[in-house]
Amino acid sequence: MTATATSKKIKAGILGASGYTGAEAMRLLLRHPSVELTLLTADRKAGQSVEEVYPHLGGYGLPDMVSVEDADWNSVDVVFCGLPHGTTQEIIATLPKTVKVVDMSADFRLRDPKTYAEWYGGEHTALDLQKEAVYGLTELYRDQVRDARLVACPGCYPTATLIALLPLVEAGLVDPLDLVIDAKSGVSGAGRGLKQNTLFCEAGEGLSPYAVASHRHAPEIEQEVAKFAGLAAADVRVNFVPHLVPMSRGELVTCHVRLSERKTAADLRSEFENRYQGEPFVRVLSAGAIPQTQMVRGSNNCVIGVFEDRIPGRALVIAAIDNLVKGSSGQAIQNMNLMFGLEETAGLEQAPLFP
Template structure:
């Protein structure tokens, strides 16, 4: 654990996006961090309060272009840039700068899988081999010594926290996972898109990227690792939905129990793995996870229910997609990378109503 009083100098690349804004919000109250660099090419030259009025008055630096960034002013960068762009920029950074990547560029271990799902070859293979998957609760020790951490996508975070303990323990069938996922509109980013306009998304519920969402291979990769199989040999049924709310994510997973196992066995395994964890909580038996329980926090709540169909169970988890599903998990990982208390900057309770 570090004892230095010198603050960590942090840069946020892509600070004008929702994940960038959330990182700024969290880091403003981090006692060991000073934000010294904010990039946002389309907003270059603008003060933060013109881009995000709620972050005005805190003395944050103006936003600049990546080309004008001085990497000597940062110890760590949070990268919220589009896929592809991230690889190219990170490859140019000085080796002393640690990277917490919120994009998809280093999440997939296999470059061929990356090319298949993201439409271009991986552009930083030398860095890929050193990247650590940033699902904090499952890769904590590796994250502590990493220079580059690839934070999971929001859907994989909520899915894997609830299912990996169960497949790893042999309690459920990894070949029969049906994942019904729902996320708030911020998950689609801040760019202007017709399907996220208020009049298009409001008062409705829409599935999207059916059987082709880019988070599916990420889920398959990590589930396969948990049981010692190749990701290419595993497929999950994953359908995401867009919910007309700003933030929040709810995952309902329908699973097949291993022979002789019960929903109570699943609850016991989750309780055992996450005992003492600051941000992951198994609810009391019968309590239903809701996005209202975690809004604005870095928390994940989970519960397990017996299905009406014999031999099956229902596992439900909820997170805030912008916090535990993105910037909060990124700050949690940064804390580990610098030997800090894991909860620093993340102590806020959920916001309700």
């Protein structure tokens, strides 16, 4: 398959199609003008139709779900991988080299295998692939994504956080060693599996921090902040606390930053406006406008707001995304578009859904 947009459709597979990210990838790809879904795997749901697993996606002629063992890799040009960490690297290592991979799991995000082993509880078993993987934060790694065979899409929290911080860190406008990130996500971010803390009676009508000072997305954020600041990853530590919000989808991060000497919140806004000018999915809000998850629901958009802090020398950067779209499946499709030489916005043009 050549990396050009032709009348021949790209054949795509989704591994882990029964999860929320898999469902969102199906929803978006159904309306992609250049993609045909030819393979859906879901081991626990193998043999079931899409309509049985996700009734809202019934009637579109999608293939039934099969086990990974029964997958026909010759039927796909690209796979979107929404499998659990650990499982992903084992399966991707067996794929034909002709198949491109857009990974939505955590297996290839961390460049240091020791860091991966520390945070994910096991040694990385596909180190050659790890060296090949490109970090898929599209707006900051666009050129590398275009030439990649394997793209590791960022986690949802790092996506919002790094869009909000990396331009500032790279420009030397904020102190990379003094970053406090207050993050909140809808319950879909915890996955579709049965967990007590995501039951309606447990998560509804309440707000809960979790994985305090121990969330796996922290080293991913630190890795990228260090790279853009020109520092060693071991020298960067961020204060990152995620919270579970009783809503299905949506994510908002409030980043507390220390300004560099003689810099102001206006300088941060100016940097964002210059850096993200022309970006199809990133919008810097006008002064005083506050980002809300309602602004991005169901879309691949990210909105950013910048505010002076009451504490001299500090500022607040707030970003909102839909965790299932820009934070996962939408960004994955954005990367796939680049990998195949398509319009970057293809299949992602839908406006946010409100209310």
